[in-house]
Amino acid sequence: KPIFVLNGPNLNLLGTRRPEVYGRTTLADVERSVREHAERLGLGIEFMQSNHEGALVDEIQRAREEAAGIVINPAAYTHTSVALHDALEAAELPVVEVHLSNVHRREEFRHRSFVSPQAEVVIAGAGPQGYLMALDYLARR
Numbered sequence: 001k002p003i004f005v006l007n008g009p010n011l012n013l014l015g016t017r018r019p020e021v022y023g024r025t026t027l028a029d030v031e032r033s034v035r036e037h038a039e040r041l042g043l044g045i046e047f048m049q050s051n052h053e054g055a056l057v058d059e060i061q062r063a064r065e066e067a068a069g070i071v072i073n074p075a076a077y078t079h080t081s082v083a084l085h086d087a088l089e090a091a092e093l094p095v096v097e098v099h100l101s102n103v104h105r106r107e108e109f110r111h112r113s114f115v116s117p118q119a120e121v122v123i124a125g126a127g128p129q130g131y132l133m134a135l136d137y138l139a140r141r
């Protein structure tokens with residue numbers, strides 16, 4: 001079964017949105033390096049991004065049936081979404097939460113995560129490399 005790599009709202013703007021915080025790498029670049037790395041590790045992946053909370057819930061519910069694990073950057077929903085928390089809980093899969101930026105160095109409202117209690121591992125501040133680290137973890141787990 002593949003690893004689902006899920007990305008939340010505004011991450012489609014990666015590369016142009018606040019490059020001083022998130023860098024110049026685009027989501028297409030991230031997807032490419034994630035695919036290459038997954039191939040090296042012998043993992044299958046399914047990559048998706050949505051700006052809609054319900055679409056992410058639907059994808060997590062699909063993962064529950066079809067995935068071996070989840071890598072998720074829930075973006076702003078990290079800090080607000082009980083629905084993502086509950087969907088990840090129901091999935092009963094290994095979850096790695098990834099943030100490009102170190103959310104703990106930033107505004108207070110980014111310090112709380114509704115997703116972290118459902119994550120085995122949390123990676124923040126490594127930039128796009130964080131996704132590759134997440135795959136490394138799942139491959140060796």
Ligand code: DQA
Pocket residue numbers: 009010011073074075076077078098099100101102103110
């Ligand atoms: C983010 C951090 C969140 O606080 C923010 O809302 C994002 C991106 C990150 O990858 O650093 O959209 O998840």
